Amino acid sequence: MAFFPASLETLIDKFASLPGIGRKSAQRLAFHVLSLSDPDARAFADAITEAKASVHCCRICQNLTEGEICAICESEHRDRSTICVVSEPRDVLSIERGREYNGTYHVLHGVLSPMSHVGPDDIRVKELLVRAAEEEVQEVIMATNPDTEGEATAMYISRLLKPFHIKVTRLAYGIPVGSNLEFADDATLNRAIEGRTEM
Amino acid sequence: MAFFPASLETLIDKFASLPGIGRKSAQRLAFHVLSLSDPDARAFADAITEAKASVHCCRICQNLTEGEICAICESEHRDRSTICVVSEPRDVLSIERGREYNGTYHVLHGVLSPMSHVGPDDIRVKELLVRAAEEEVQEVIMATNPDTEGEATAMYISRLLKPFHIKVTRLAYGIPVGSNLEFADDATLNRAIEGRTEM
Numbered sequence: 564m565a566f567f568p569a570s571l572e573t574l575i576d577k578f579a580s581l582p583g584i585g586r587k588s589a590q591r592l593a594f595h596v597l598s599l600s601d602p603d604a605r606a607f608a609d610a611i612t613e614a615k616a617s618v619h620c621c622r623i624c625q626n627l628t629e630g631e632i633c634a635i636c637e638s639e640h641r642d643r644s645t646i647c648v649v650s651e652p653r654d655v656l657s658i659e660r661g662r663e664y665n666g667t668y669h670v671l672h673g674v675l676s677p678m679s680h681v682g683p684d685d686i687r688v689k690e691l692l693v694r695a696a697e698e699e700v701q702e703v704i705m706a707t708n709p710d711t712e713g714e715a716t717a718m719y720i721s722r723l724l725k726p727f728h729i730k731v732t733r734l735a736y737g738i739p740v741g742s743n744l745e746f747a748d749d750a751t752l753n754r755a756i757e758g759r760t761e762m
Numbered sequence: 763m764a765f766f767p768a769s770l771e772t773l774i775d776k777f778a779s780l781p782g783i784g785r786k787s788a789q790r791l792a793f794h795v796l797s798l799s800d801p802d803a804r805a806f807a808d809a810i811t812e813a814k815a816s817v818h819c820c821r822i823c824q825n826l827t828e829g830e831i832c833a834i835c836e837s838e839h840r841d842r843s844t845i846c847v848v849s850e851p852r853d854v855l856s857i858e859r860g861r862e863y864n865g866t867y868h869v870l871h872g873v874l875s876p877m878s879h880v881g882p883d884d885i886r887v888k889e890l891l892v893r894a895a896e897e898e899v900q901e902v903i904m905a906t907n908p909d910t911e912g913e914a915t916a917m918y919i920s921r922l923l924k925p926f927h928i929k930v931t932r933l934a935y936g937i938p939v940g941s942n943l944e945f946a947d948d949a950t951l952n953r954a955i956e957g958r959t960e961m
Contacts, residue, residue: 590852
């Protein structure tokens with residue numbers, strides 16, 4: 564018993580297929596789209612096709628870009644001897660926000676995850692090895708997330724990089740700046756003690 | 763400092779403009795859309811334009827439909843002497859799910875809300891009065907939500923319908939079926955006692 568018109572049902576289905584959007588939210592979103600003006604709805608649809616058509620991965624670092632090479636890889640001000648390896652394009656944004664890091668990136672587009680059948684061939688590891696072999700890379704910073712899969716991926720890649728005699732480092736673990744010891748979990752606190760630095 | 767390609771930023775903006783979708787969720791949704799196959803992304807965009815182009819309001823009850831008149835208004839099996847007034851198209855779905863009600867509907871597309879500057883001219887009240895005058899309506903059931911605005915809207919419309927000498931009723935308040943007295947709030951419990959029926 565579908566009581567919504569077919570094209571509305573289709574739209575609801577499309578929204579419901581997005582990650583984290585349930586049936587009810589999908590309905591709400593679809594109703595919202597119907598309430599948009601014609602040009603606004605048109606613009607929404609166009610934004611999808613445009614983004615899909617023009618965004619692809621940078622030939623070098625695999626980050627998302629509209630050109631052949633992304634702005635960071637193209638920039639003359641970036642230090643090409645250091646590559647920061649992240650799992651997702653949004654992680655590049657996070658690190659850039661800090662305005663500290665001046666090297667280049669490599670986006671894996673995922674992490675190794677045997678549970679979800681994601682192996683080394685499903686993420687951009689090969690492309691990293693090519694760069695390690697070709698470019699004058701001196702250091703690779705593993706900046707995957709500090710969870711099990713991110714950790715395993717960092718470990719795996721660092722082993723692959725061994726033969727290249729490149730320095731491989733990992734982001735420091737510790738208590739977040741501005742945080743409170745009281746709220747730090749045991750694992751983080753232990754890592755903060757292990758990694759203590761001289762003052 | 764936008765580090766995402768322009769067309770991706772546009773898509774993120776579009777998603778972020780949807781109700782209940784924050785910046786982070788919008789990013790996640792946009793990345794998901796980019797990960798779709800070309801035909802799937804195309805289908806998503808098409809679903810928006812198709813729904814927008816073909817869905818409009820039923821000439822009689824204002825419910826969403828693709829034809830001129832919706833399936834319920836068109837059906838010969840529905841009792842045209844009773845109109846159930848709801849605020850949103852999804853409420854029609856909720857009541858239809860009960861499979862009890864056999865009358866027709868009237869969708870207001872909103873409720874009176876002075877705080878959000880929604881007055882009687884912004885919802886489909888006029889269309890209801892036209893029906894009350896023209897059709898052989900004997901009863902109007904006010905099925906707006908049991909909150910302040912829904913209540914005020916029901917009250918307002920029932921006064922407008924006075925001159926037509928039509929029976930105007932309101933959905934019963936009480937404890938939900940299958941629920942527990944312990945979890946019922948005071949207002950609901952009081953209404954349930956007021957509205958008690960003989961066994």
